[in-house]
Amino acid sequence: MFQLRYQSYQYSKSRPLPNLEELPEFAQEAFIFCKDWLDGKDSFVQMTSGSTGTPKLQEITRQQLVASASATGAFFGVDSEFKLLCCLNPAYIAGKMMLVRALVWDCPITLVEPSANPLLGLEEQFSFVALVPLQVEAGLSEEKSRKLLQSIPQVLIGGAALPHKIQQELVQQGIRAWQSFGMTETVSHIALAPIGTGELIFQTLPGVEIGVSENQCLWIQSTMSGSAKIQTNDSIELRSKNSFVWLGRADFVVNSGGIKLFPEQLEKKISALMSNSYPGVPYFFYGEADERLGQRLVLYVEGEQSALTLEVLEEELKKFLDKFEIPKQIYLLPRFKYTPSGKINRPETANQT
Secondary structure (H helix, E strand, O other): OOEEEEOOEEEEOOEOOOOHHHOOHHHHHHHHHHHHHHOOOOEEEEEOOOOOOOOOEEEEEHHHHHHHHHHHHHHHOOOOOOOEEEOOOOOOHHHHHHHHHHHHHOOEEEEOOOOOOOOOOOOOOOOEEEEOHHHHHHHHHOHHHHHHHHHOOEEEEOOOOOOHHHHHHHHHOOOOEEEEEEEHHHOEEEEEEEOOOOOOOEEEOOOEEEEEOOOOEEEEEEHHHOOOEEEEEEEEEEEEOOEEEEEEEHHHOEEEOOEEEOHHHHHHHOHHHHHHHOOOOOEEEEEEEEOOOEEEEEEEEEOOOOOOOHHHHHHHHOOOOOHHHOOOEEEEEOOOOEOOOOOEOHHHHHOOO
């Protein structure tokens, strides 16, 4: 039976809302959304992720939200015995969808503060949780949170690409995890990839149709997107009518002398190097205008010169990257620009140089 719990505060069909003034903003957001849902509200406004263009406010219907939760439930074979954990901000679609799943699946859900490692201090056993890669990495680093991750049958990971090193560790620890693919426009994920030792191959959820445009960018048609065809900026490689491999954002692709380079794929290739030699240091590849090549590949690294020796990094990169993948320039910046949801804002960061 549905019940939302945050610390000692609880809310369900048979329990009134707690005093919202006593709660932090993220918890207020969760309780208000659940009340609106139980009161029968039919539409909600959400800021899009920017996957299909400039971020904008978008109306999402109750029918779309139900379709998304139902498709995920069918994929995993859920029942009302599932216990959900929400440790993502309900102001964003990923956190809000955890609440919708609990409401549609008629399951209890526990809300904790979104943090780097929200699993610390939790004793209860859960059936389903959604995390971002940074939370997964932090959870694996602590014994107690790692054991909790190992005990959860379904761990959903989204929001950003998962570094190869973290994929390997999840497999080594026997954690059953899935990388999700989706966006606000499709009301959370439309495809899931089991995390194993090989490449991530995404399988679409029931009721999702996919294809590619002339420039090999993914389009999606599904009940969760309101049956409209959604054209994305994601470059993919179709493996079947319902499976694909994600290559990266088309608007980030670097065309250097006729060679297409996908920054997100290159970032995966050097993830082991960066996490071992420069733990916790943010970085990204980007394209810079070049008279001869059209664009040249560059690497941005966040940090101070005293903490990073660029000459050493340049030599180490040669061990992980092919000849044409080696950046022509490495920029060291004290601080990157970030989006409100915590992702690196690549264009604004690049404009600092």
